[in-house]
Amino acid sequence: MTGIEQDGDETDTIEQMHPDRVGHILSAGEKKPVRVYLEDGEITVPIKPVKERRGPETVTVPCACFDAIVDMVDIADAGETIYARFHLPESEWCRLGLHKHWEEDNAEDWRCERIIEVWLSRFKNASSGEYDSDRYSSPVPSDSPTVTIYEEHDFEINSPPAPFDRPDLEFDVATAESVSNYHNARTCHTLGSVKTVELLDSIDEWPEKRDVSPPNGRYKIPSKHPQVDFDGVDPLPIDRNILAAVHAINRHAKRLNEEADRAYKIGEGAEAKVKSTQKKALYDAKTIAVHRLTKSAPDAVDLRLHGLYEDVEMYCFRFSTDYSFHQPRDAVDDELLDAVGWNIYNEEAREIDFQPSTDVSNLQLSLSEALGVLSSHGIDANDHLQTEVVEDYTFGYRISTIFRIDDDDSRV
Structure with a gap:
C-alpha cells in the first residue's frame, strides 16, 4: 500500500495546459502556493529503495494533483530551459506515498527533502523543428519572463523560440544501504508529467522545513x-604485552579508517561500511582498555592535553616510555580524571605535530594476536560491532564484520 488517495477522476475535468503556459506561471510564482495537476491523473511512486542501477521498484496509482510551494525558479540557457522546485507540505508528501520507501529498514540514512523538481526545455522541439511557430505567442503574454529573457539573447528576433516540451516531475529516490555505487546515493525518478499548474491564494498546510524526519525509532x-x-571497571595490568596489543589495535583502526575512505571514493559502499564498522569497534575497545589500564595504577599515568590539528584536543595517556595513547576528551570518564588528579582549569593544550601512522608492518603483534590478548582480559572487539553483517545489494552478497581472534590469516 502506498497511502495515496484514489482521486484520479478529478483530472478528467481539467483542461491540459500548454507547456509554455506552465513555464510562464512558474516563472511568476516563486514562493507562492500552487496546485499541480498530473497527466493521466496518475503518479508513479517508488516503494523500495534502489538496490540496482536500473531504478527503483515502483507502483502507479491514481492521483489527480498535489499542492506545494514553488520553492525556486531558474530560467537558464538564455530562456531555453526552466528549472523549478516544488516544496511539499508533509501531509501532501505522505498522501502521495513518497515517504514509504524511506521507512524500509535498508534505506540509506542521508538528508532528504520534500522536494519535487520540474524541468521544461525547448531543445527537443528546437532540434526536431516539428512544431507550429505561429501558435507560440498564444499561451503566454509578450512580457512573460520566459519570452523576454529569450529575446534578450536571441540575435534573430524573427525566429520565435520553440515551445517547451511537456514537463516531467522528478524526485530523488533513496538508495539501499551499502550498494556499491555509494556516492550516487540519489537516483532520479520520474513521477509523472504536469498537465496543468494553478496558482493558489493559500494552501491548508504551509511547509516549514524541507528535511524529512524518519519515523520514531527508524534510526x-x-x-x-x-x-x-571508571569506578566500576576492573583494573588491567600495565604490562608490555597488553600495551603492545592496544598499540596494535590502534594502528589497525587507523588503517581501516584510511581503507574505508578509499573504498567510499571508488564507490565500494559495502566494503567501506565494513571497514568503518570495524574501525569503530577497535577504537571502542581501545577506550575501554585505556580506562582499565589507568584504573590499575592512576598515579603511574602521565596525562597530558594535546592540540592535534585545528580545534581538535585529545588527552594523551602515557603508560611507559614506549607506549602512549590519545583519547577524545568526551570519551574519558570524569572519575578517571579525578583519579589521576587532573585539574582541567589549570591545563592548556600543548600543540604537537601529529602524524598518525597506518603502517602495520612493524607491530609486535598481529591484529588477531592483539585481539586475543585483550579478549583474554575481557575486552572483545566483536562486542562493539554495530552490525555483524553488511549486505552488498548491487552484487547480492553479504560481508561479515566479525574479527577473527588468534588467526594470523584474518581478513582484517
Whole structure:
C-alpha cells in the first residue's frame, strides 16, 4: 500500500495546459502556493529503495494533483530551459506515498527533502523543428519572463523560440544501504508529467522545513564513544604485552579508517561500511582498555592535553616510555580524571605535530594476536560491532564484520 488517495477522476475535468503556459506561471510564482495537476491523473511512486542501477521498484496509482510551494525558479540557457522546485507540505508528501520507501529498514540514512523538481526545455522541439511557430505567442503574454529573457539573447528576433516540451516531475529516490555505487546515493525518478499548474491564494498546510524526519525509532544513532564507568571497571595490568596489543589495535583502526575512505571514493559502499564498522569497534575497545589500564595504577599515568590539528584536543595517556595513547576528551570518564588528579582549569593544550601512522608492518603483534590478548582480559572487539553483517545489494552478497581472534590469516 502506498497511502495515496484514489482521486484520479478529478483530472478528467481539467483542461491540459500548454507547456509554455506552465513555464510562464512558474516563472511568476516563486514562493507562492500552487496546485499541480498530473497527466493521466496518475503518479508513479517508488516503494523500495534502489538496490540496482536500473531504478527503483515502483507502483502507479491514481492521483489527480498535489499542492506545494514553488520553492525556486531558474530560467537558464538564455530562456531555453526552466528549472523549478516544488516544496511539499508533509501531509501532501505522505498522501502521495513518497515517504514509504524511506521507512524500509535498508534505506540509506542521508538528508532528504520534500522536494519535487520540474524541468521544461525547448531543445527537443528546437532540434526536431516539428512544431507550429505561429501558435507560440498564444499561451503566454509578450512580457512573460520566459519570452523576454529569450529575446534578450536571441540575435534573430524573427525566429520565435520553440515551445517547451511537456514537463516531467522528478524526485530523488533513496538508495539501499551499502550498494556499491555509494556516492550516487540519489537516483532520479520520474513521477509523472504536469498537465496543468494553478496558482493558489493559500494552501491548508504551509511547509516549514524541507528535511524529512524518519519515523520514531527508524534510526538508532550509536554513541560516539563507549560509556565507561571508571569506578566500576576492573583494573588491567600495565604490562608490555597488553600495551603492545592496544598499540596494535590502534594502528589497525587507523588503517581501516584510511581503507574505508578509499573504498567510499571508488564507490565500494559495502566494503567501506565494513571497514568503518570495524574501525569503530577497535577504537571502542581501545577506550575501554585505556580506562582499565589507568584504573590499575592512576598515579603511574602521565596525562597530558594535546592540540592535534585545528580545534581538535585529545588527552594523551602515557603508560611507559614506549607506549602512549590519545583519547577524545568526551570519551574519558570524569572519575578517571579525578583519579589521576587532573585539574582541567589549570591545563592548556600543548600543540604537537601529529602524524598518525597506518603502517602495520612493524607491530609486535598481529591484529588477531592483539585481539586475543585483550579478549583474554575481557575486552572483545566483536562486542562493539554495530552490525555483524553488511549486505552488498548491487552484487547480492553479504560481508561479515566479525574479527577473527588468534588467526594470523584474518581478513582484517
